[in-house]
Amino acid sequence: MEGFVLPNETHVTWTVMIVLYPYITGLVAGAFIVSSLYHVFGLEQLRPIARFSLVSAFAFLLFATVPLLNHLGSPERAFNIMITPHFTSAMSGFGFVYAAYGIIVLLEIWFHYRADFIARYESSRGLVKSIFRIILLGSTVRTEATDRVDHKLVKVLAGIGIPVACILHGYVGFLFGSIKANPWWSTPLMFIIFLFSAIVSGVSVLIFLYQFVHWLRRAKINQVTLDTMARFLWGFMIVAVVLELMDVLSIAYEQTEEWAILKELITGKLWYTYVICQLLICSLGPFVFLSITTLIRLPRRWSNGLIFLSAVLLLTQVLLMRWNVVIGGQLISKSYRGFTEYLPGVFAKEGLIAAATIFIIPFVLLWAFDKIFPFFTPDESQEGTPDAV
Amino acid sequence: MNDKSHVYRVFALLVIAIALGFIAQRLLQPRSFGEEGHYRADSLADIMDLEPVHQGRAACAECHPEINRIHQKDIHWGVQCEDCHGPGRAHVRYYRDGDGGITQDQATMPAEYTLEGCLFCHRKLAARPSTFAQIDVAEHYEFLHVTDPTTPCIECHSPHEPLFLLESVSEARVHPVIFECDDCHAQPVEGDYKEVPHHPTIFVCGDCHPSVTRDFAKHEHSFLRCTACHLYHPENETSGRVFQNSNREFCMLCHEKKPFKDPVGVPQIMLRPHIEQMAPVMRRDAGPLLEDPTACLQCHFDYIHDSRLIRRLQEQER
Amino acid sequence: MSEKHDMATRRRFLQFALFNTAGLCVGSLVAFGSSDDSASPSGPDDLSRFDWGFIVDTTRCIGCGSCVRACKIENDVPDGYFRTWVERYEIDEEEKVHVDSPNGSLESFRQDYVRSKHIVKAFFVPKLCNHCRNSACTQVCPVGATFHSPDGVVLIDREHCIGCGYCVQACPYGCRYISHSLGTADKCTLCYHRIHRRLETACVMACPRDARICGNLKDPRSRIRRLLHERRYSLLKPELSTNPKCYYIGLDLEVK
Numbered sequence: 001m002e003g004f005v006l007p008n009e010t011h012v013t014w015t016v017m018i019v020l021y022p023y024i025t026g027l028v029a030g031a032f033i034v035s036s037l038y039h040v041f042g043l044e045q046l047r048p049i050a051r052f053s054l055v056s057a058f059a060f061l062l063f064a065t066v067p068l069l070n071h072l073g074s075p076e077r078a079f080n081i082m083i084t085p086h087f088t089s090a091m092s093g094f095g096f097v098y099a100a101y102g103i104i105v106l107l108e109i110w111f112h113y114r115a116d117f118i119a120r121y122e123s124s125r126g127l128v129k130s131i132f133r134i135i136l137l138g139s140t141v142r143t144e145a146t147d148r149v150d151h152k153l154v155k156v157l158a159g160i161g162i163p164v165a166c167i168l169h170g171y172v173g174f175l176f177g178s179i180k181a182n183p184w185w186s187t188p189l190m191f192i193i194f195l196f197s198a199i200v201s202g203v204s205v206l207i208f209l210y211q212f213v214h215w216l217r218r219a220k221i222n223q224v225t226l227d228t229m230a231r232f233l234w235g236f237m238i239v240a241v242v243l244e245l246m247d248v249l250s251i252a253y254e255q256t257e258e259w260a261i262l263k264e265l266i267t268g269k270l271w272y273t274y275v276i277c278q279l280l281i282c283s284l285g286p287f288v289f290l291s292i293t294t295l296i297r298l299p300r301r302w303s304n305g306l307i308f309l310s311a312v313l314l315l316t317q318v319l320l321m322r323w324n325v326v327i328g329g330q331l332i333s334k335s336y337r338g339f340t341e342y343l344p345g346v347f348a349k350e351g352l353i354a355a356a357t358i359f360i361i362p363f364v365l366l367w368a369f370d371k372i373f374p375f376f377t378p379d380e381s382q383e384g385t386p387d388a389v
Numbered sequence: 390m391n392d393k394s395h396v397y398r399v400f401a402l403l404v405i406a407i408a409l410g411f412i413a414q415r416l417l418q419p420r421s422f423g424e425e426g427h428y429r430a431d432s433l434a435d436i437m438d439l440e441p442v443h444q445g446r447a448a449c450a451e452c453h454p455e456i457n458r459i460h461q462k463d464i465h466w467g468v469q470c471e472d473c474h475g476p477g478r479a480h481v482r483y484y485r486d487g488d489g490g491i492t493q494d495q496a497t498m499p500a501e502y503t504l505e506g507c508l509f510c511h512r513k514l515a516a517r518p519s520t521f522a523q524i525d526v527a528e529h530y531e532f533l534h535v536t537d538p539t540t541p542c543i544e545c546h547s548p549h550e551p552l553f554l555l556e557s558v559s560e561a562r563v564h565p566v567i568f569e570c571d572d573c574h575a576q577p578v579e580g581d582y583k584e585v586p587h588h589p590t591i592f593v594c595g596d597c598h599p600s601v602t603r604d605f606a607k608h609e610h611s612f613l614r615c616t617a618c619h620l621y622h623p624e625n626e627t628s629g630r631v632f633q634n635s636n637r638e639f640c641m642l643c644h645e646k647k648p649f650k651d652p653v654g655v656p657q658i659m660l661r662p663h664i665e666q667m668a669p670v671m672r673r674d675a676g677p678l679l680e681d682p683t684a685c686l687q688c689h690f691d692y693i694h695d696s697r698l699i700r701r702l703q704e705q706e707r
Numbered sequence: 708m709s710e711k712h713d714m715a716t717r718r719r720f721l722q723f724a725l726f727n728t729a730g731l732c733v734g735s736l737v738a739f740g741s742s743d744d745s746a747s748p749s750g751p752d753d754l755s756r757f758d759w760g761f762i763v764d765t766t767r768c769i770g771c772g773s774c775v776r777a778c779k780i781e782n783d784v785p786d787g788y789f790r791t792w793v794e795r796y797e798i799d800e801e802e803k804v805h806v807d808s809p810n811g812s813l814e815s816f817r818q819d820y821v822r823s824k825h826i827v828k829a830f831f832v833p834k835l836c837n838h839c840r841n842s843a844c845t846q847v848c849p850v851g852a853t854f855h856s857p858d859g860v861v862l863i864d865r866e867h868c869i870g871c872g873y874c875v876q877a878c879p880y881g882c883r884y885i886s887h888s889l890g891t892a893d894k895c896t897l898c899y900h901r902i903h904r905r906l907e908t909a910c911v912m913a914c915p916r917d918a919r920i921c922g923n924l925k926d927p928r929s930r931i932r933r934l935l936h937e938r939r940y941s942l943l944k945p946e947l948s949t950n951p952k953c954y955y956i957g958l959d960l961e962v963k
Contacts, residue, residue, distance in 0.1 A: 004806035006834075006881035007789045013872040013885055073870015073890035080850040080869050082410075083417045086427050091849035091873050103403065110399065137402065139395030146392050153396065180947055181843060181879035334881045335794075336963050337806055419867060428854035432864035433754075439900035442781045443909050468915040472773045476780050509815035510771040510915065516795045516816070516829035517769050521916075 002268070003338025012330045012342040015350040016323075017067035020359060022172045022194065023201065023322045024064045029169035030202010032057040032105065032161055034229070039158035045228040051112060052375040053206050057165075058105045059362040059369070065098065066358045071350060090175045097171060101164045108157040110135075111150040116373055118142045169198040176325060183258030183336075184265065184329035189247045196240035201318035203233045207311040209366075211304065213376065223300065227293075230307045234290035237314055241283045244321065261336045269331050269339050274324045282317030286310035444477040446470050452484065456549055462557040463550035464522075464622065464632075473506065473548060474498040507542040519572050520623040533643060534654040544649065545642050552620060553638035555682060561630035567621045568592065569614070604695045618693075640685040660684075757858035759897055759952070760924040760931050762940070763833050766957035767918035770795060770831035772815040777913035779813065781898065788884040789813075790895040791835035791910050796961055799824040804961050832962050833919065835910065836861060836882040836895035837943060837951030844874035844883060844894075853892065859924070859952065860897045868892055879947050897921065924952065 001010070031053045037043045038050035069075045082095035114136065121132035121140055133140065170191045176182075177190025207229050214221045248266070251259050266274060289306040292298065298306070331339045345351035369375075424430040449470040450457035460466065471477055475498055482488035483496030504526070513525040530538060533545075547553070554561075568591040570578045582588045594615045595602035605611060616631075618639070623629035637660065646657040664684060668675035671688050678684045686693075770793050778784060778791045792811035798804050799821050807820050819826065838861050845853050845861060852868035855861055868891035875883045875892060886893040898908035902921065906912070911919045922931030934956075941958040942951045955962075 004794075004808070007787075007792045007808055007811040008875075008881045008884045010787065011884075013875045068871075071872075073872070073885050073887070073892070074868065077850075077867070077869045079417070080852070080867060083414050084419070084422055084427070084851050084867070086848055086851040089847045089849045089873070091847065091871065094849065107399065107403075114395070137395060137398040139398060141394075143392065146395065149392050149396060175873075179843075179847075179876050181877055330876070334879055334963075335806065337804075422851070425857060426854055427851040429851075429864050429867055432862070432866060433856055433899075435864070435866065436862055436896055436899045437903045441898075441901050441904060441906055443777060443901075443912060445906060445912060465915075467917060469773075469913055471777070472913050472915060476777075509773070510769055512815070512817075514770065514795075514816055514829075515797060515819045515821075515826040516831050518766065518830075521769050523769075 001338065001341055003333070004335055005333035005338045005340045006335050009333050009340050012327065012340060014326055014330060015071060015342075016327075016344040016352065016355050017071040017350045017358075019319070019322045019326045020067040020355050021064060021071075022169075022198075022326070023319055024060050024067070024359070024362070025169050025172055026194070026198035026201045026318060026322075027205050028057045028060040028064060028101075028202070029165040029195070029198040030200065030204075031060065031206055032165045032202070033199055034203055034206055034232075036158040036162050036165075037232075039155055040162065043228065045224045048222045048225045048376065049206055049210055049229065052210070053202075054105070054109060054112060055369055055375070056206065056209070056362075056366060057202075058109055059365045061098075061102055061105060062365070063358060063362045066361075067355070070354060070358070090171065090178055093171060097164065097168050101161070101168050104157050104161045104164055108154055108161065111153045111157070113373065114150050115142055115147065166195055170195045176329070179329075181334060182329045182332070183251075183262060184332055185325065187247050187251075189243060190325075193240065193243045193247060196236055196243060197318050197321055199236045200233065200240045200314055203229055203236060204311040204314040204318070207233065207307060208315060209363075210376075211308045211311070213370075217376075219376065221304070223304075226304065226307060230290060230310070231294050233307075233310065233314065234287075234294050237283070237286060237290065237317075241279075241287070245279075258336075261332055265328060265332055265339065270324055270328050273320055274328065278317055278320040278324055282313045282320060286313045286317070289313075440478070442476045442478045443469075443471050444481050448477060448481055448485075459547075460549045463554050464552050464558060464620070465549065466558050468510075473501045475501065502541060502543045502548055504539065504541045507548075511542075520629075534651040535647075535649055536651050537649040540649045544647065545645070552632070552634060553636040553642075554620075554632050554634060555636045556632065558622075558630065558632075561622070561632050563628055564621065564631040565592070566623060566627050566629060567594070567616060567631075569616070601694065605693070608694065609692050635683045635686050637682055637685045640689075754857035756923075756925060758924040759838065759859050759902065760922060761835070761838065761897070761953040762920040762922075762931055762934055762956060763835075763953060764918045764920070764938075764956040765830060765832050765959070765962075767916045768793065768831040768833055769916055769918075770812060770816055771915065772812040773913040773915060774833060774910035774919060775811050775813050777909040778895075781901075781909035782896070784893075785884075785886055785888060788886070788893070790882070790893075791833060794832045794834060794962070795820065796828075796830055796832065796959065797821045797826050798828040798961070800827055802827075806961075830957075830959060832955070832958070833910075834880065834882070834943075835953065836897070837880055837949065837953040838895075838897060839949035839951045841948060841950040843877040843879060843947070843949055847873045847877040849873065853894075856899070860899055861894070862896055862899060863892055863894060865889055865891050865893075879944050879949060 034046065035050045035053040035057065038046040065078075069078055072078060079095075081092060082099075085092040085095065087093070117132055117136050118140055121129060121136060124132060173191040173194025176185040176194075177187055179185045207226065210226065210229075211221065213219075248262075251262060286309075289310045293303040293306050293310075327342050331342065333340060344355070347353055419429050419431075421430040422428070425433075446457065446469055460470075477498065479491050479495045480498050483491045483493065508526070511523050513523040513528075517523050526538065529535075530540070542548075542551075570582070582591065602615065605615070610617075618634050620632040620634055621629055622632070641660060643655055644657055646652070646659050650657065661679065664678050665675050667688070668678055673687070678687060681687065772793060774791055775789065775793060778789075782790055784790050789811040792808050794806055794808045795812070795816055796804060796806050797820050801824065805820050807816075809816065819829075838859065840859070842855070842861055845855060848854075848868075849871065850867060850869055852864045853861065853874055854864070870885055870890045870892060872885055872892065875885060878894075883892050883894045885891070898906070898910075901908055908919075908921050911921045920931055920934060922929040924931060926932065935954060938956045940954040940956045943953070943955065943958075944963060945951075
């Protein structure tokens with residue numbers, strides 16, 4: 001506690017769970033947009049990662065609500081948000097946007113994987129066969145014509161999915177940006193900052209997983225794909241960081257009433273997590289590295305190493321950004337006269353172990369999915385064999 | 390046509406799911422939701438039906454009319470019974486309503502007449518309006534020659550009538566504002582403000598009552614301010630109420646002999662023996678004096694003001 | 708000459724005082740008479756005749772904490788959280804502002820906060836929910852669990868609230884908290900259960916200094932309306948256009 005905080009502000013209301021929630025939805029939106037770059041905009045270089053990114057988006061999407069449910073005071077009433085949505089609230093759309101997005105991703109995966117499902121259906125027997133029959137809704141016929149239809153629908157769904165993904169994640173930004181009571185949150189830029197940082201985190205996590213899985217399996221990566229993703233990451237991170245800086249700079253330059261307290265926040269409570277870690281280490285570092293890998297020809301080992309490092313740093317950057325926004329904003333007393341304190345417990349209900357568990361489960365899910373339908377078949381990562389899409 | 394059968398199936402499933410969702414949404418809406426606005430109208434009644442815990446002075450007065458009467462005439466009239474005694478719900482339920490679910494223990498009001506409880510209001514703090522009665526305990530006890538610093542206020546002040554006013558607060562005279570030096574000066578000041586160049590003119594008691602103050606200055610209590618006995622209670626920026634306190638209990642606040650007081654310093658007596666012993670000396674009848682709330686002033690008036698002066702003033706008024 | 712001048716001022720002052728006296732007598736009739744203007748509706752149909760408002764007279768507050776204690780007990784407010792509290796502002800000789808509210812002033816204040824320097828100005832400010840007309844908290848509730856009652860009180864439906872905490876973030880005044888035992892948001896109800904029984908709110912009742920006044924803003928003869936016409940008041944954070952219905956008499960610029 002520093003200075004004066006209002007008596008009800010000694011406890012931070014939104015904990016590390018609410019840090020995790022936009023982080024996970026950010027991964028969802030980012031990963032989905034990468035898959036759409038291939039499906040909608042036909043970026044062939046991204047084909048090897050397209051289906052992986054789509055399933056990643058779904059895996060993260062499944063767990064995006066878990067931190068929220070863990071945080072709710074009365075989680076058993078969570079569905080009230082859809083039963084009696086109060087549309088003056090930015091949060092009320094959550095259930096619908098989330099459901100719509102979930103349906104789109106699910107449908108897209110279903111159409112995308114239909115050919116694989118049919119192959120499994122035909123090759124299996126007994127219970128597994130009937131499970132696949134149910135999954136396929138009884139339509140077990142695959143022809144060139146159905147493939148064409150599926151392909152087209154995936155493209156349409158991916159196209160619809162882009163704005164919905166933007167809404168899903170941008171709305172999280174709006175949720176913070178529209179709180180006029182909080183000077184650190186209240187900015188119309190918040191929407192777009194969240195969107196771009198979401199894409200950054202989504203691309204980063206894909207690069208990270210792609211390289212990590214291939215390293216683990218001693219498999220050869222598709223250099224063109226990786227370079228393309230690194231270029232995208234470079235571009236998106238520049239926009240994201242510039243927006244983040246613009247926001248703070250404009251408040252600082254305007255010297256508004258809030259700047260007095262925000263300056264103290266930045267140079268005090270958030271000095272390490274925001275200035276040192278988020279801006280200097282995790283933004284400037286990847287910017288330099290990715291500039292090098294994009295603009296200068298380096299030995300592959302070197303450039304891939306730098307890309308991997310950048311992806312990890314940017315993943316951290318986005319997590320730090322979520323922390324600095326969500327927690328940072330709550331540290332400021334609404335009296336503008338002091339700061340409260342927050343340290344997440346380790347074993348607490350909303351503590352670090354719970355957070356880590358929630359964050360790790362989607363990766364486990366991806367691993368399990370990969371066991372059934374491998375994302376990266378050896379020949380695919382070499383050249384990219386034509387698949388059902 | 391067969392090419393798209395799976396598409397129809399999946400979208401049919403989707404439409405059914407959405408339709409079911411809508412039906413579920415309708416069915417799950419809480420009763421009375423949306424009747425008045427976007428909320429459960431019944432929740433108003435839920436909140437209204439909560440039972441009040443604090444009973445209010447009127448409820449206390451039903452059974453304790455005498456204490457209420459004393460309390461209402463004195464300066465603590467604005468202080469609620471439950472501010473000091475705690476909430477009265479259990480007490481009222483047990484004693485008035487005969488609620489069997491409450492034990493006598495629960496129904497007992499926790500009295501709070503500790504030193505700290507009084508100091509919640511009366512501790513000297515810079516942020517308290519200077520016109521509000523507040524004390525620095527050490528200073529106050531030194532002034533009164535109290536030797537035990539833990540002495541609770543109620544040893545001298547009755548919480549129900551802390552100043553022993555004889556007239557009711559509501560009947561007290563409205564008087565233009567009285568300035569004291571410390572209304573503006575945080576540090577004690579000495580001397581006459583008129584000797585300070587450019588000091589704003591203020592009205593002191595002597596401006597309107599010159600003969601009384603001149604007379605008072607000659608007597609033994611001259612170290613006190615007029616407002617020590619003519620208590621002034623400000624009500625707004627321009628006026629307040631002034632009380633003429635002639636109650637013997639008020640005099641005894643300083644002059645009563647108490648075990649926790651240093652016997653040297655202020656003259657201290659025990660009221661009853663003092664009247665019995667001194668009445669013959671003063672050629673008075675002790676009986677009526679013992680009953681008289683203004684007993685002290687019957688003999689000691691001249692030690693405060695010159696009695697002739699008061700008589701003269703009264704004649705002028707007539 | 709100067710004596711004559713003095714006499715003139717004195718006369719003027721006495722005249723002034725006389726008028727004030729008259730005014731005060733009328734005023735005290737109201738103050739000491741039975742206060743029936745806090746009358747409340749008999750049935751829910753009458754709610755629209757009411758618009759509850761609140762006045763905090765910061766010039767009268769003595770920081771005793773009676774309101775905080777009464778509120779805690781009346782509404783069973785959990786430890787560490789407050790529906791009302793009292794803040795203390797002390798400005799030292801170097802014009803530095805010190806603000807504190809130890810435990811919401813539940814046990815008043817034990818000593819001056821600034822002791823090494825001379826205090827040039829100091830005062831107390833009681834705070835509670837402003838029951839804003841254009842409240843940020845009700846706007847952001849995603850499920851309609853917090854709302855304006857027809858008589859203008861911002862309430863929470865404990866049966867419907869999901870405990871997301873969005874309203875806690877949206878309130879610019881820090882008047883809301885999450886009650887961990889209930890799993891819902893919680894806040895001042897303006898003692899809704901009391902004002903509908905023709906009782907004063909717990910804090911108004913407990914205030915020994917008459918520094919808090921609650922009443923019907925729709926009634927032109929109510930004490931609250933009269934006071935608002937008589938006195939100069941301000942609002943907390945008016946720039947946020949939440950349009951509070953809690954009016955602060957004698958509010959200092961330092962109070963946010």
